[in-house]
Amino acid sequence: MKLLKTYSALLTFIFALVFNAPLQAQCKDAVKEGINKLDPYSFNGQTNIVKVKEGKQADLRLVFYKGYNYKIQINTEQLFAEKVSFKIVDDSNNEIFNSDANGKKLDAFTFHSNSTQELKIIITSTEKGKERHCVAVLVGSQLPKNNSSVRYL
Amino acid sequence: MNTYLKNTSDLTASLNIEGEFMQSVAKRVTNNSNNIDSLKKIVSEVNVSTNLFLGENKMNNTTAIMAGGGWIEAMYVISKIADKTPNKAIISLIADQKFVIKNLVGQLENYKSDKEIETLLVDLQDIASIYNSLKQVAAQANAKSADEGMVSIGNNTSYELSAEQLKSILAKITALRNKITS
Numbered sequence: 001m002k003l004l005k006t007y008s009a010l011l012t013f014i015f016a017l018v019f020n021a022p023l024q025a026q027c028k029d030a031v032k033e034g035i036n037k038l039d040p041y042s043f044n045g046q047t048n049i050v051k052v053k054e055g056k057q058a059d060l061r062l063v064f065y066k067g068y069n070y071k072i073q074i075n076t077e078q079l080f081a082e083k084v085s086f087k088i089v090d091d092s093n094n095e096i097f098n099s100d101a102n103g104k105k106l107d108a109f110t111f112h113s114n115s116t117q118e119l120k121i122i123i124t125s126t127e128k129g130k131e132r133h134c135v136a137v138l139v140g141s142q143l144p145k146n147n148s149s150v151r152y153l
Numbered sequence: 154m155n156t157y158l159k160n161t162s163d164l165t166a167s168l169n170i171e172g173e174f175m176q177s178v179a180k181r182v183t184n185n186s187n188n189i190d191s192l193k194k195i196v197s198e199v200n201v202s203t204n205l206f207l208g209e210n211k212m213n214n215t216t217a218i219m220a221g222g223g224w225i226e227a228m229y230v231i232s233k234i235a236d237k238t239p240n241k242a243i244i245s246l247i248a249d250q251k252f253v254i255k256n257l258v259g260q261l262e263n264y265k266s267d268k269e270i271e272t273l274l275v276d277l278q279d280i281a282s283i284y285n286s287l288k289q290v291a292a293q294a295n296a297k298s299a300d301e302g303m304v305s306i307g308n309n310t311s312y313e314l315s316a317e318q319l320k321s322i323l324a325k326i327t328a329l330r331n332k333i334t335s
Contacts, residue, residue: 027201027205028198028201028202031197031198031201032198035194035197042190043190043193043194043197044193045193045196045197046197046200047197047200047201047204049201049204049205051208061256063249063252063253063256064306065246065249066245066249066307066311069303090306096306110303110304111303111304111305111306112303112304112305112306113305113306113307114305114306114307114308114309115307115308115309115310115311116249116251116252116307116311116312117252117306117307117308118252118255118256119306144303
């Protein structure tokens with residue numbers, strides 16, 4: 001199964017390109033830093049980048065498998081971080097998490113997925129302006145410590 | 154691994170993709186072939202460069218095709234394994250692709266004016282129709298599955314995939330893969 005996972009990760013490796021632009025550097029740094037913040041969760045290898053225009057909203061949908069603990073980590077450039085909020089809603093549009101709910105801005109959410117499901121991550125910029133910023137959405141997973149009932153892969 | 158990298162280099166060269174960068178990535182992959190965490194980081198870096206390049210060059214349809222191709226290949230490998238050695242966890246993983254194919258079809262539909270994607274969509278929608286017939290069952294509630302203090306999200310259900318449905322998915326995935334690679 002480890003080999004299969006490696007193989008799956010490498011499937012995305014087929015195409016490689018060189019591209020040098022400030023936004024790319026910004027995105028790369030956001031991803032690298034975000035992956036480190038996932039610790040102790042294991043990075044799932046999928047890199048989700050959302051380009052958010054100041055004052056606008058962007059979203060993405062991700063699938064989470066049954067039986068795993070997950071950490072969703074949002075990361076962006078330091079100056080923009082305070083101007084970014086995110087919330088997570090389920091298939092029926094019920095709000096599951098809001099990064100601003102407790103008065104303190106959070107950049108990550110951890111949860112246990114009791115069924116395989118698709119969740120929508122909505123990222124909002126409160127900054128007023130016309131620039132675009134790179135926001136990395138990284139996912140880490142781990143088996144619950146008490147994993148007697150979970151699926152082993 | 155060497156054959157894989159050679160094929161990757163051939164493919165990227167045929168797409169006029171920068172050779173120097175590819176060579177450097179291939180070297181890093183070879184040096185870290187036994188380290189899954191390093192491989193994930195390398196793949197992630199390549200992914201970022203690729204996605205940004207394609208997005209900035211208004212080639213999001215290519216990104217969608219890549220996502221489709223990756224999913225088809227992974228499904229082909231996993232379905233073959235499930236067919237040879239039926240394993241509850243693997244069959245469950247295939248059933249869970251119900252969510253992924255829905256997401257994938259949705260993404261591809263944004264670019265259906267592209268002939269290649271339009272054709273791919275027909276085949277994927279055919280596979281999605283099998284997934285639409287999967288039966289939803291209530292999973293046994295087990296409070297112990299979540300660690301203490303951890304929020305548990307979901308509706309405690311799963312989807313059942315019959316042996317017939319598995320065979321049908323494998324046949325369609327194999328046919329689609331053959332169509333693409335031949």
